[in-house]
Amino acid sequence: MNNGSGALFFAPLKKMPAQGVAVTLLLLAAVLALFNGSMSLPFQALLSGSSDGQSFAIEQAVLWHIRLPRVVLAILVGGSLAYAGAAIQGLFRNPLAEPGLIGVASGSALAVGLYIVFLDGVLSGYWALYGLNLFAFAGGCIASFLVLKVVRHWAAGSVTVLLLVGLAFNAITMSGNGLLTFISDDQQLRTMTFWTMGSLGRSEWGSVVASATLMIPALFWLRRYGVALNLMQLGERETEYSGFDVRRIQRNVIVASAVLVGAAVAAAGIIGFVGLIVPHLVRLVWGANHRTLLPLSFLLGGALLVFADTGARTLISPAELPVGVVTSLLGGPFFLWLLISQFRKNRL
Amino acid sequence: MIALKDVGVSVGGKDLLTSVWAELPRNALTAIIGPNGAGKSTLLNAMAGGISPTSGSVAFDGFRLANMRRFELAQRRAVLSQNLELPFPLKVEEVVALGRALKADTEVQQQRVIAAALERARASELAERVFSTLSGGERQRVHFARVLAQLWEPIERGEPATLLLDEPTSAMDMHHQHLLLEQLQKLARNGLTVCCVLHDLNLAALFADHVWALKNGRLHASGPTDEVFDDRLLSDIYEMPLVTINHPQRASQVVVAYAMTG
Numbered sequence: 001m002n003n004g005s006g007a008l009f010f011a012p013l014k015k016m017p018a019q020g021v022a023v024t025l026l027l028l029a030a031v032l033a034l035f036n037g038s039m040s041l042p043f044q045a046l047l048s049g050s051s052d053g054q055s056f057a058i059e060q061a062v063l064w065h066i067r068l069p070r071v072v073l074a075i076l077v078g079g080s081l082a083y084a085g086a087a088i089q090g091l092f093r094n095p096l097a098e099p100g101l102i103g104v105a106s107g108s109a110l111a112v113g114l115y116i117v118f119l120d121g122v123l124s125g126y127w128a129l130y131g132l133n134l135f136a137f138a139g140g141c142i143a144s145f146l147v148l149k150v151v152r153h154w155a156a157g158s159v160t161v162l163l164l165v166g167l168a169f170n171a172i173t174m175s176g177n178g179l180l181t182f183i184s185d186d187q188q189l190r191t192m193t194f195w196t197m198g199s200l201g202r203s204e205w206g207s208v209v210a211s212a213t214l215m216i217p218a219l220f221w222l223r224r225y226g227v228a229l230n231l232m233q234l235g236e237r238e239t240e241y242s243g244f245d246v247r248r249i250q251r252n253v254i255v256a257s258a259v260l261v262g263a264a265v266a267a268a269g270i271i272g273f274v275g276l277i278v279p280h281l282v283r284l285v286w287g288a289n290h291r292t293l294l295p296l297s298f299l300l301g302g303a304l305l306v307f308a309d310t311g312a313r314t315l316i317s318p319a320e321l322p323v324g325v326v327t328s329l330l331g332g333p334f335f336l337w338l339l340i341s342q343f344r345k346n347r348l
Numbered sequence: 349m350i351a352l353k354d355v356g357v358s359v360g361g362k363d364l365l366t367s368v369w370a371e372l373p374r375n376a377l378t379a380i381i382g383p384n385g386a387g388k389s390t391l392l393n394a395m396a397g398g399i400s401p402t403s404g405s406v407a408f409d410g411f412r413l414a415n416m417r418r419f420e421l422a423q424r425r426a427v428l429s430q431n432l433e434l435p436f437p438l439k440v441e442e443v444v445a446l447g448r449a450l451k452a453d454t455e456v457q458q459q460r461v462i463a464a465a466l467e468r469a470r471a472s473e474l475a476e477r478v479f480s481t482l483s484g485g486e487r488q489r490v491h492f493a494r495v496l497a498q499l500w501e502p503i504e505r506g507e508p509a510t511l512l513l514d515e516p517t518s519a520m521d522m523h524h525q526h527l528l529l530e531q532l533q534k535l536a537r538n539g540l541t542v543c544c545v546l547h548d549l550n551l552a553a554l555f556a557d558h559v560w561a562l563k564n565g566r567l568h569a570s571g572p573t574d575e576v577f578d579d580r581l582l583s584d585i586y587e588m589p590l591v592t593i594n595h596p597q598r599a600s601q602v603v604v605a606y607a608m609t610g
Contacts, residue, residue: 089436090436093435093436094435095435095436227449228449230438230442230445230446230449231446231449233434233435233436233438233446234432234434234446235429235432237393237398237429238427238429238432240397240398240418241396241397241398241422241426241427241429242422242446242447242449242450242498243418243419243420243421243422243423243449243450244418244419244449244450245418283436283437287437287438287439287442287478288434288436288437288438288442289438289439289442
């Protein structure tokens with residue numbers, strides 16, 4: 001099962017305590033992100049608080065109101081995507097499953113498109129703050145349930161069919177978003193492009209709070225399914241024989257994943273491949289037990305997105321790349337490698 | 349105890365089981381035998397509750413199986429299916445730990461049960477290995493340890509419980525086949541009701557207390573092993589000439605085939 005070179009490369013890491021490594025990586029990424037950017041921050045001065053007047057106030061504002069919320073949001077979004085990815089791969093017993101591939105992400109994106117074109121600016125107060133998240137969440141839920149229903153009903157749960165149906169749903173929602181771009185005005189069009197490319201550029205404490213209040217309960221809720229997801233590795237029938245309700249597990253894991261992915265899409269648009277890559281890296285190094293896989297995926301998913309976002313901000317500074325472009329650039333080749341190694345394994 | 353009343357299962361218009369009436373004998377090892385496609389696995393799954401019969405009903409301890417709660421059932425019966433593969437790399441101890449999924453064990457308790465179950469299944473040396481790197485026979489030993497872990501409390505206390513196994517020895521070498529069946533026999537003596545699909549008639553002859561012989565979805569014969577192991581009956585079920593001879597060392601039979609064109 002261990003893909004030769006990968007196992008060798010990660011061997012030294014296996015001996016270290018997993019949580020320690022993951023937390024260290026996340027902190028490293030966060031520090032790197034806080035003090036890198038189009039404006040250089042003298043971080044010694046900022047920490048000690050001894051600097052002179054006006055520029056200090058600006059530097060402090062950049063740190064506290066621009067960089068820090070962005071880093072926190074990147075951790076939440078990257079962590080949630082990886083967490084949902086790990087859970088969905090476990091649920092469908094398939095290493096190629098990903099929130100993006102089974103319709104959750106594209107369903108969220110279509111709902112976000114609908115919201116932007118028809119509701120943005122119409123709502124106010126809490127509805128304005130949470131409306132987008134709720135829409136994204138509902139879109140993700142509906143899409144993934146439709147996919148699951150179709151597969152359960154007509155293909156007896158075949159995973160290949162699941163991925164193909166997910167693909168079909170992606171095409172449908174994409175054309176839906178395409179239609180929306182036709183009837184949208186300039187401002188709406190720009191906002192929608194922003195969502196489909198994926199970016200953390202609009203981070204502020206408000207969106208951090210809105211995301212966190214949805215994501216954190218979903219993370220804890222999903223965490224309770226670690227044992228059930230381990231059991232699901234034996235298959236649906238064995239899970240029932242072991243005393244668990246498979247349909248309930250499927251439903252709850254999908255709802256929790258849809259909350260996570262929906263909130264992530266609402267906050268930062270579509271960011272591909274984080275949910276696919278990170279759980280695989282964790283499994284490669286620390287094994288597939290979902291009780292450790294889920295929290296480790298969160299930590300490393302957060303670290304990966306913080307790194308990727310720092311790259312997106314600084315590579316062509318002062319301009320910015322959409323972070324979705326960066327993660328897809330990393331994730332595309334990784335997905336190909338995964339496909340090829342799966343293919344090789346199955347041919348043996 | 350499991351009782352089948354006029355159980356029929358059909359899938360897509362094809363009858364896999366037809367009108368099976370039977371009661372699984374308590375505290376005994378019952379072997380289900382029969383040719384390919386006779387309905388052995390279907391019968392086992394119907395008894396386990398994984399397939400709901402299209403006609404008739406299955407009762408577990410006097411209650412309709414269909415009305416029982418999964419988690420209550422899982423405390424009192426475990427099922428070992430065929431060819432269980434894992435898509436992701438779990439370690440052997442993690443696979444055995446799946447048998448404890450319902451239990452609120454402390455870490456120490458769980459480790460104790462896992463170690464003891466692995467030992468009973470003769471798989472202790474595999475504990476640290478990754479499941480997907482094991483051979484077929486080793487995997488079967490690990491899954492056996494998993495179902496033992498699931499029923500650990502009733503096994504330790506000698507309380508009634510039911511263990512259903514679908515060809516648990518098909519990939520094992522002869523030595524491990526015998527070790528596993530000896531374990532099953534011992535479990536049956538200590539209060540468990542064990543039912544096991546077996547292809548190897550000589551294993552069934554040596555270890556089973558009772559035999560259910562299936563053919564074309566019907567329960568062709570059932571009863572104590574030496575009654576079912578009759579030359580004409582076996583030849584009829586497998587549609588080939590078979591004779592039984594006495595085992596030179598034990599009070600049981602050995603099934604011998606001879607050439608169909610000779």
